[in-house]
Amino acid sequence: MxxxxxxxxxxxxxxxxxxxxxxxxxxxxxxxxxxxxxxxxxxxxxxxxxxxxxxxxxxxxxxxxxxxxxxxxxxxxxxxxxxxxxxxxxxxxxxxxxxxxxxxxxxxxxxxxxxxxxxxxxxxxxxxxxxxxxxxxxxxxxxxxxxxxxxxxxxxxxxxxxxxxxxxxxxxxxxxxxxxxxxxxxxxxxxxxxxxxxxxxxxxxxxxxxxxxxxxxxxxxxxxxxxxxxxxxxxxxxxxxxxxxxxxxxxxxxxxxxxxxxxxxxxxxxxxxxxxxxxxxxxxxxxxxxxxxxxxxxxxxxxxxxxxxxxxxxxxxxxxxxxxxxxxxxxxENVYSDDGEAIAFMMKTKIIDFDLPVNMKKIRRMWLVMKQYQGSQSSFDLHATIDQYTLINLNNLGVDDKKGLGAIWDVSKWDEALWDFSEILQQMVKIRKKGKSIQVQIENSNVDEPCSVYGIVIEYEIKKPK
Structure with missing residues (x-):
């Protein structure tokens, strides 16, 4: 938007x-x-x-x-x-x-x-x-x-x-x-x-x-x-x-x-x-x-x-x-709405089975690679669906933030840690769930909060059949 x-x-x-x-x-x-x-x-x-x-x-x-x-x-x-x-x-x-x-x-x-x-x-x-x-x-x-x-x-x-x-x-x-x-x-x-x-x-x-x-x-x-x-x-x-x-x-x-x-x-x-x-x-x-x-x-x-x-x-x-x-x-480029009203968006990935559709996996962690906007806050709600029916709220998993969002950052907060502005940031989220596939969903309905996702990386382990 x-x-x-x-x-x-x-x-x-x-x-x-x-x-x-x-x-x-x-x-x-x-x-x-x-x-x-x-x-x-x-x-x-x-x-x-x-x-x-x-x-x-x-x-x-x-x-x-x-x-x-x-x-x-x-x-x-x-x-x-x-x-x-x-x-x-x-x-x-x-x-x-x-x-x-x-x-x-x-x-x-x-x-x-x-x-x-x-x-x-x-x-x-x-x-x-x-x-x-x-x-x-x-x-x-x-x-x-x-x-x-x-x-x-x-x-x-x-x-x-x-x-x-x-x-x-x-x-x-x-x-x-x-x-x-x-x-x-x-x-x-x-x-x-x-x-x-x-x-x-x-x-x-x-x-x-x-x-x-x-x-x-x-x-x-x-x-x-x-x-x-x-x-x-x-x-x-x-x-x-x-x-x-x-x-x-x-x-x-x-x-x-x-x-x-x-x-x-x-x-x-x-x-x-x-x-x-x-x-x-x-x-x-x-x-x-x-x-x-x-x-x-x-x-x-x-x-x-x-x-x-x-x-x-x-x-x-x-x-x-x-x-x-x-x-x-x-x-x-510095305005993210036409009339001051929030423009809601929702993005879903395809169903990811890692080319192993019948194998059970332990899905450990996920990294989001996202753009940081200078002078603008970016936030989002993060969910994942395991095996197409188990919905997981990831907003409180592995994120040290009182607001409970999947990720939230601004220039000042990250400058303290990185010493300088970085356009590309990574956010790690712990999942720790078992399943054969995963689908990630990202949402935002806040005014003037741009959100750009460059990539998603998922760490998993294949479970051996018993």
Missing amino acids: TSWNKSLNIRNPISQIYYYHKNSGDSELLAVSQNKLNKVIDGNLTSVTGILTSDSTKFVVYKDRKINDAVLIADKGRLKVYNGSSVSEVTPHVPTDGTNGTPAETTDPGVNDLINLTNFRTFAIKKDRIFAAAHPTVKNRVSFCYFDPYLGYAVYDYWPAIYFFDVATEDNDEIVELRAFRNTLIILCKRSAWVLTGDGATLLDYQLTKINVPKGCISQNSVQEVGNNLFYLGDDHIYSLFSTEQEYISAQIVSDAIGPILKSISLVEKSQATSIFHDNKYYLSFPSGLTLVYDITLEQWTKYTNIKATGFVVIDNELYFSADDGFIYKFN
Whole structure:
């Protein structure tokens, strides 16, 4: 459980936010609401001139033919551009015959197909060239823009009709997301994944290869570069694309520990998930408010239930998210409730039989490895179930504390013993019970008392049959 502070209110549902970094060093916070782009001016969100095709948007910073800043917008319509003051459709470049050393575009590369690309769903930049899924009917087609040899860089208003390739998908598979990854272009479809390598003006300069992945991608906004890997949400699990030194790319499941949670989420909600990678954590948020957070350092998942995010941004190393209620929220790590009311939680381990389901054991002790929060008290009620029917109250077992809690600590108490603040603490609890299995239950219903469990270690002895 974590909390957020209300930062800005647009009074209408916000579907996406984007932090625009300009070449000048300045920046703007942009927000999409009801087919309009808004920007922050003097702390308030102000509508920008121009209409979007939909609220489903993706942004990328590029440059125009005069090397001015431009934000390109894919909104399931024609390609849009934001120039700092207004949003408009990109005017297709008219190929020229070539004079004074400029290329004869009318013959090479020929007709500009931008006018026919009317469904820009996603795009990515690889080696200065823009690749996009934008065809209105061929959902597995990737188009790419022209690299102007006279200017020396690619241009977003010229998409030659011959500059495309169709991914050889099966069962009418369609492209969900494009991402640049380790000098390649990753093409994530609903049921498959592909990698494009190479660079050049013709199709002969590229090589398209299918990636060995268990599942495709169900949510465009779930895709994030996480460390050296690329995370995405499939219809059953969260996957991590990784690459070896030999440029071999494959995927592995990273969500085994939260499989039951993911199984309970509908496919519709999964398709609407949004994400971000910040402070070594991958945040994946669903419309219900459920947000799953993966810490790549600890390799552990955390579950939040109060983050109804439609988009995330990081500003000055602080995390913000937008929501359907019209607010942009700022993450506050030092507040653990939204309205001052306690948020009760209960965590159960799986039934632990130590891979010896029929052997009787003497379960001696248990250690809890937990996080200590600086300036905050953490307490919990601790119970264990032996053989699925004997409930043991562990609050008074092996703990020297007058309050009878399984563990309670604060900064001052532990500083006296440890001389300095330690984020990770261990609490030993004596059990001394016989049984074949054990299940541990941890509860807390106190306001502003965070509780994070990193691990549980149990000491036992196998009893010999008599």
